[in-house]
Amino acid sequence: MFQPANSQKRFFSLLFGAFAGLTLAAWILRGLTLLAFLPGSVIWLLLILAIATGVLSRVAR
Structure with a gap:
């Protein structure tokens, strides 16, 4: 289904x-x-996901 x-x-x-x-x-x-107990890689993963979705929100048409 197409979304605006x-x-x-x-x-x-x-x-x-x-x-x-x-x-x-x-x-x-x-x-x-x-x-x-939370490994640093989890924080890095969350940070990378936040940056990627921030870029996608700017690029989204």
Whole structure:
């Protein structure tokens, strides 16, 4: 099904906000040693996903 460009851009913007929020929360909680067991690769993965969805939200037509 075809979605209008506006809803596609909104979808990527919401994903960007979610990934950025999760990354920030995980980074802060890991620094406070509440999530000390969380490997650094998970934070890097979240950061890369946030950047990628941010780029997609800007490029979406």
